[in-house]
Amino acid sequence: MEKVIKAIKRLKEEKNEPLCSYLYDLVHLRKHVEQVTGMLPENCRMYYAMKANSEKEILETVYPFIEGFEVASIGEVKKARAVSPTVPVIFGGPGKTDDELAGGILENVQLFHVESMQELKRLAIIAEQLDKKVSVLLRMNLRGPFPSATLHMAGRPTQFGIDEAQAEEAIQLALSCPSLQLEGFHFHSISNNLNHKRHIELINIYFEKAKDWSQKYDFPLAYINVGGGIGVNFSDLHQSFHWDGFTDELQRLIVQENMQDVTIIFECGRFLTSSCGYYAVEIIDIKETHSKAFAVIRGGTQHFRLPVSWQHNHPFTIIPIEKWRYPFERKAVGSQEITIVGQLCTPKDVFAKDVMIEELRIGDIIMFLYTGAYSWSISHHDFLSHPHPQQLFLQEESVLKV
Ligand SMILES: *Cc1c(COP(=O)(O)O)cnc(C)c1O
Numbered sequence: 001m002e003k004v005i006k007a008i009k010r011l012k013e014e015k016n017e018p019l020c021s022y023l024y025d026l027v028h029l030r031k032h033v034e035q036v037t038g039m040l041p042e043n044c045r046m047y048y049a050m051k052a053n054s055e056k057e058i059l060e061t062v063y064p065f066i067e068g069f070e071v072a073s074i075g076e077v078k079k080a081r082a083v084s085p086t087v088p089v090i091f092g093g094p095g096k097t098d099d100e101l102a103g104g105i106l107e108n109v110q111l112f113h114v115e116s117m118q119e120l121k122r123l124a125i126i127a128e129q130l131d132k133k134v135s136v137l138l139r140m141n142l143r144g145p146f147p148s149a150t151l152h153m154a155g156r157p158t159q160f161g162i163d164e165a166q167a168e169e170a171i172q173l174a175l176s177c178p179s180l181q182l183e184g185f186h187f188h189s190i191s192n193n194l195n196h197k198r199h200i201e202l203i204n205i206y207f208e209k210a211k212d213w214s215q216k217y218d219f220p221l222a223y224i225n226v227g228g229g230i231g232v233n234f235s236d237l238h239q240s241f242h243w244d245g246f247t248d249e250l251q252r253l254i255v256q257e258n259m260q261d262v263t264i265i266f267e268c269g270r271f272l273t274s275s276c277g278y279y280a281v282e283i284i285d286i287k288e289t290h291s292k293a294f295a296v297i298r299g300g301t302q303h304f305r306l307p308v309s310w311q312h313n314h315p316f317t318i319i320p321i322e323k324w325r326y327p328f329e330r331k332a333v334g335s336q337e338i339t340i341v342g343q344l345c346t347p348k349d350v351f352a353k354d355v356m357i358e359e360l361r362i363g364d365i366i367m368f369l370y371t372g373a374y375s376w377s378i379s380h381h382d383f384l385s386h387p388h389p390q391q392l393f394l395q396e397e398s399v400l401k402v
Helices: 004-014 025-038 056-065 074-083 099-105 117-129 164-176 196-216 243-256 270-278 308-311
Strands: 020-025 044-049 068-071 087-093 111-115 134-141 182-187 221-223 263-268 277-289 292-297 316-319 332-341 352-362 364-370 390-396 399-401
Touching: 004 020, 004 277, 004 316, 004 364, 004 390, 020 025, 025 044, 025 056, 025 270, 025 390, 044 056, 044 270, 044 399, 056 074, 056 364, 068 074, 074 099, 087 099, 087 364, 111 221, 117 134, 117 164, 134 164, 134 352, 164 182, 164 196, 196 221, 196 243, 221 352, 263 270, 270 277, 277 316, 277 332, 277 352, 292 352, 316 352, 316 399, 352 364
Parallel strands: 020 390, 044 068, 044 263, 068 087, 087 111, 111 134, 134 182, 182 221, 221 263, 292 332
Antiparallel strands: 020 277, 277 292, 277 364, 316 364, 332 352, 390 399
C-alpha cells in the first residue's frame, strides 16, 4: 500500500484539480493470483469471473495464472478473446439469447452453463444448426438442506439454475440431444462467504449430488463447477477467507470422496481482484448538520457503488495532504465520528456512516481499500454527469500507466 500512497501523493502534487482516481496495483494482483491458484489441489482449475472487473489491464495481468475466463455475456466472450484467441472460456448467466449462444459456439466456448430447460432446448437446436457438438454443465439450484442459511443464488427461489426437482428431466434431455455433451454440473450458490469450513461442507454436498446423478443416469462426470463466492471481510480485512486452510481441507475431501478424476472448476471474482484496487478521492467539504459531521468527497457512489449495494461501511485510509490554497482557515475535524458521502443529490450516496477518524481536513485524500472487484464495474457512471475518475494502473514499482 505504501507505493500506492506515494503514487497518489505524486499525482496530487502534479495536479491542481481535486483528485478522483481508481488505482490498481498490478504487481500485487499478479502475486496474489499466482499464490491463490498455486495452492489449489491438482485436479482443480481457477477461472476468473470477469464481471468483477473486466478492465483490459486486469484481464491481461491475471491471464497467465488462471485456466480461463468465466463470462456471462457475448460482450465478455469478446473481452476474453481480445486477451487470447485460445484461452478457455466458460459461459454462464441467465437469459442467454440465441445470438449469444451461437456467438459463444463460434468463439469456441469450452463449456456452457445451462440455466434452464428452455435454454437447453435452444442451445441443442443452435448447436445442431451450426453442426457442432457443445459441452454443457447443468447449473442446478439445489433444494438443501444446507449447512447455513446464507445462500444467495440457490437453496431458495431465484432466477438462477434449474430446480433440483427437475434434475432428471434436464439430465435426460441433455443426454438425448446429439448436439450436446453433458459433462457435469455447475453450482454457484453463495456470495462473499467468509467461512472456509462452511464452504467445504457446501462443496461436499455438490460432490455427493453430482456423483449420484452421474451414477443414476449413467454418464461420465468430467467436471463439477463449484462457483465463486469466496469472500472478503470488509469489516476486518485481516480476517478474510482462510484460503490455505480451505485448500488443505479440499484436498482431503477430494481423496475422501474419490473425486481425483473429476476436474473441479472454481470461478472466482471478488477473491482474486478485490484487494488490488483503490478508489482515492479528495475531501471537498466538511460540515455539520443536526450535530453530525459529514465529509463530502470528489466523486460518489456513481463511481463506487459497492458499499451501498452491500450496505456496509467501506474500509479506507486517510492520506494527509499539506497543500492548501485558500486565504481562510482550513476546516478540520478530529477524534470524532464522521459520515463519508459523495457529490450525488441523494441521501443514499454514502460510503461509510458514523465512522471514527483521528483527523480529517478539507483537501486530504480518502483512499478506499479493496475496490478492485464490483466497484467501478457495477456503478451507474453517468448519474449527475460528473466526470469519470481516472483509471490508473501501477505496473511496477512507481510506474504508472494512465
Ligand atoms: C458472479 C459470479 C461468480 C463470481 O462470484 P464471486 O463472488 O465474485 O467470486 C461466479 N459464478 C457465477 C455464476 C457468478 O454469477
